[in-house]
Amino acid sequence: MSAVQSVTPFETVRTPDPASRPTKIHTANVKVTYGQKQALHGVSIDIAEKAVTAFIGPSGCGKSTFLRCINRMNDSIAGARVEGTIKLDDQNIYDPDLDVVELRARVGMVFQKPNPFPKSIFDNVAYGPRIHGLARSKADLEEIVVTSLQKASLFNEVKDRLAEPGTGLSGGQQQRLCIARAIAVSPEVILMDEPCSALDPIATAKVEELIDELRANFTIVIVTHSMQQAARVSQRTAFFHLGHLIEEGPTDHVFTNPLEQRTQDYITGRFG
Amino acid sequence: MGPLWLLALIAGLSFFGFVLGHWKSVVLSGKGRSTLAARPGYYGAYVLIWTALPALLILVALSIAKPLLVEHTVRANLPEQVLANPTQLSLEVSGVEQVAAGLKLASAEELENIRIGVVTARSVFARHGLPLGEDVKPYQLIAASALNLVADGLDTAVDIAVVAALAFGLIFAFVRIKPRLRARNLVENTILALLIGASSVAILTTIGIVLSLLFQALQFFSMVSPISFYFGTVWDPRFAAAGSSESGQFGFLPLFWGTIYISFFAMLVAVPIGLFSAVYMAEYATSRVRSVAKPLIEILAGIPTIVYGFFALTTVGPLVRDFVAVPLGLGNSGNNVITAGLVMGIMIIPYVSSLSDDIFTAVPRSLRDGSLALGATRSETMRQVILPAALPGVVGAVLLAMSRAIGETMIVVLAAGVAANASLNPFAEMTTITVKIVNQLTGDLEFTSPQTLVAFALGITLFVITLGLNVLALTIVRKYREQYE
Numbered sequence: 001m002s003a004v005q006s007v008t009p010f011e012t013v014r015t016p017d018p019a020s021r022p023t024k025i026h027t028a029n030v031k032v033t034y035g036q037k038q039a040l041h042g043v044s045i046d047i048a049e050k051a052v053t054a055f056i057g058p059s060g061c062g063k064s065t066f067l068r069c070i071n072r073m074n075d076s077i078a079g080a081r082v083e084g085t086i087k088l089d090d091q092n093i094y095d096p097d098l099d100v101v102e103l104r105a106r107v108g109m110v111f112q113k114p115n116p117f118p119k120s121i122f123d124n125v126a127y128g129p130r131i132h133g134l135a136r137s138k139a140d141l142e143e144i145v146v147t148s149l150q151k152a153s154l155f156n157e158v159k160d161r162l163a164e165p166g167t168g169l170s171g172g173q174q175q176r177l178c179i180a181r182a183i184a185v186s187p188e189v190i191l192m193d194e195p196c197s198a199l200d201p202i203a204t205a206k207v208e209e210l211i212d213e214l215r216a217n218f219t220i221v222i223v224t225h226s227m228q229q230a231a232r233v234s235q236r237t238a239f240f241h242l243g244h245l246i247e248e249g250p251t252d253h254v255f256t257n258p259l260e261q262r263t264q265d266y267i268t269g270r271f272g
Numbered sequence: 273m274g275p276l277w278l279l280a281l282i283a284g285l286s287f288f289g290f291v292l293g294h295w296k297s298v299v300l301s302g303k304g305r306s307t308l309a310a311r312p313g314y315y316g317a318y319v320l321i322w323t324a325l326p327a328l329l330i331l332v333a334l335s336i337a338k339p340l341l342v343e344h345t346v347r348a349n350l351p352e353q354v355l356a357n358p359t360q361l362s363l364e365v366s367g368v369e370q371v372a373a374g375l376k377l378a379s380a381e382e383l384e385n386i387r388i389g390v391v392t393a394r395s396v397f398a399r400h401g402l403p404l405g406e407d408v409k410p411y412q413l414i415a416a417s418a419l420n421l422v423a424d425g426l427d428t429a430v431d432i433a434v435v436a437a438l439a440f441g442l443i444f445a446f447v448r449i450k451p452r453l454r455a456r457n458l459v460e461n462t463i464l465a466l467l468i469g470a471s472s473v474a475i476l477t478t479i480g481i482v483l484s485l486l487f488q489a490l491q492f493f494s495m496v497s498p499i500s501f502y503f504g505t506v507w508d509p510r511f512a513a514a515g516s517s518e519s520g521q522f523g524f525l526p527l528f529w530g531t532i533y534i535s536f537f538a539m540l541v542a543v544p545i546g547l548f549s550a551v552y553m554a555e556y557a558t559s560r561v562r563s564v565a566k567p568l569i570e571i572l573a574g575i576p577t578i579v580y581g582f583f584a585l586t587t588v589g590p591l592v593r594d595f596v597a598v599p600l601g602l603g604n605s606g607n608n609v610i611t612a613g614l615v616m617g618i619m620i621i622p623y624v625s626s627l628s629d630d631i632f633t634a635v636p637r638s639l640r641d642g643s644l645a646l647g648a649t650r651s652e653t654m655r656q657v658i659l660p661a662a663l664p665g666v667v668g669a670v671l672l673a674m675s676r677a678i679g680e681t682m683i684v685v686l687a688a689g690v691a692a693n694a695s696l697n698p699f700a701e702m703t704t705i706t707v708k709i710v711n712q713l714t715g716d717l718e719f720t721s722p723q724t725l726v727a728f729a730l731g732i733t734l735f736v737i738t739l740g741l742n743v744l745a746l747t748i749v750r751k752y753r754e755q756y757e
Contacts, residue, residue: 109645
């Protein structure tokens with residue numbers, strides 16, 4: 001974490017939020033290198049609390065890499081190096097004193113492909129609370145599991161088969177189970193890495209609806225390849241290209257009136 | 273021509289056939305190769321197969337038939353009183369074969385001398401470097417010359433048949449080459465037959481082994497009842513003195529107990545160490561450490577078991593005796609169950625660790641990420657996600673290692689001794705099924721007494737035990753595959 005203040009080769013085009021929300025995550029000049037290859041060239045963005053921020057951009061533009069910096073999932077990749085500042089509520093998450101376990105309890109993550117553990121539906125959701133000792137009794141744990149499943153709009157579909165394996169659910173249900181699993185730890189932020197790319201349109205619609213509901217309680221950052229999805233679920237949109245953050249602003253603004261030529265080209269389908 | 277010459281001829285002509293077929297197809301197609309049904313190489317292979325395959329089949333078939341025909345000839349020429357004594361028959365046949373070999377060495381003049389009785393055949397053969405144990409009897413000479421006649425005739429027949437097959441195949445296939453000939457089909461079918469043949473060899477061998485075990489074991493069970501064998505608690509076979517009909521006691525249980533007890537200690541060593549090292553290799557080690565350490569662990573699997581055996585005998589055994597058994601007052605033998613278990617456990621560590629490592633690595637990364645992203649530490653992830661997901665596979669690995677331990681012989685002989693003994697004391701001498709099989713089959717034996725036949729009963733019992741374990745392991749491993757898909 002050096003405080004190198006190199007000059008970025010270009011300025012990100014920013015449009016401030018009309019409804020000013022407090023900042024949950026503040027990042028400045030984040031650079032990521034994998035071995036010799038630089039994946040991010042200094043990204044600075046403030047992510048608003050209790051809103052959905054969408055990261056869009058063509059494949060390999062660095063949006064997933066940036067997302068994985070926020071809960072330090074890049075730590076487990078050999079040869080990955082992260083520079084710059086990432087603050088969650090004014091606390092630097094790359095501070096050596098910070099416990100990464102605690103950070104990940106505050107910043108949950110949902111992955112591209114549903115990855116339920118080969119355990120029962122109940123145990124899948126109870127996994128996080130058990131690890132962090134969130135439940136004082138069995139009844140307590142049950143309550144957490146049920147509430148999380150309800151919040152993930154999955155409870156009604158699975159209430160009779162909580163003991164069955166989570167891997168037996170359909171793809172869309174599995175993804176909502178993963179969201180329930182993330183919610184069960186009561187995180188403040190939920191990161192979603194293309195959560196619908198492996199789902200059919202109906203399942204996608206359900207997950208999108210869910211994301212919209214979750215916004216009331218959580219700060220959500222979602223990486224997506226679908227521009228329609230970004231337009232539907234997010235309040236703010238950030239456009240990445242070749243490891244740079246090109247433009248960020250209110251979603252309707254970015255989609256209807258982009259200030260950058262490249263953003264416009266990408267959104268209108270001219271490349272990407 | 274000998275079979276080697278024939279093989280060389282087959283190889284040469286086949287190659288020639290390949291070139292010929294290739295050439296003809298190219299010529300036939302002219303410039304527009306698209307008119308051919310297959311590429312020229314297939315036509316070459318077509319002629320090659322037609323040339324080589326029938327000739328090879330004939331060669332193999334006649335080579336198998338030859339010794340049978342020869343023996344038949346010899347028997348047909350032996351006098352009645354020799355044939356009447358079946359126990360001596362195989363000895364007589366080999367005697368005749370030796371005489372026949374001698375007759376081939378002798379010159380025409382010497383043969384004439386033998387025939388009119390001027391010199392003995394034995395002295396002539398001795399001069400040619402073929403000493404015989406006793407004088408050649410007249411009927412042996414007759415049988416031997418008949419043998420030579422038939423053998424030579426057969427050799428010529430083989431030569432002719434093979435050459436004829438070569439010529440026919442070559443010409444037939446060459447003539448048949450036309451642009452629309454489906455040469456590929458023959459090549460594909462031949463390859464298929466080859467592959468099926470290869471798999472059948474393995475399967476048939478297994479069946480053959482089992483059948484021979486079974487046959488001898490049944491013979492044993494006709495002398496000793498299965499109940500007294502499987503439920504007997506005393507192993508005292510009494511070595512069969514020639515002619516004595518006294519048979520000992522063949523109690524299987526002490527051997528079974530020794531096998532189980534020693535394997536138990538081996539697993540006690542191998543499973544934790546193997547598993548922990550697998551966890552380290554799969555989850556914690558950097559790729560550089562892994563690339564060095566993993567082969568080093570696997571070297572353990574390459575050490576011959578006899579080396580483990582004398583390591584146990586000279587190092588581990590005395591250590592266990594002097595520092596554990598004697599102070600505890602539990603025994604004073606360097607040969608004991610603990611030593612065998614320890615050393616055998618070390619031997620099977622790589623089986624457990626290498627297989628488990630593969631199984632851990634096969635658990636999808638997304639499960640690890642999912643757990644880590646929930647704030648689980650690496651060891652929590654290991655214990656609560658990876659291990660449960662991999663458990664069936666790990667159980668399979670452990671069972672495979674166990675069948676390895678049960679079948680181990682050399683280490684047990686040197687480390688635990690040969691005394692059949694059913695005791696709970698792990699510092700006692702004990703032995704296993706495999707060791708007793710070796711014991712019963714070493715030395716000067718006749719394969720009709722229960723003392724030797726018991727080895728086959730033990731063998732088939734052991735086979736059933738390890739087969740059961742393997743089947744169990746495979747079933748579990750197969751089930752595991754479906755776990756997270």
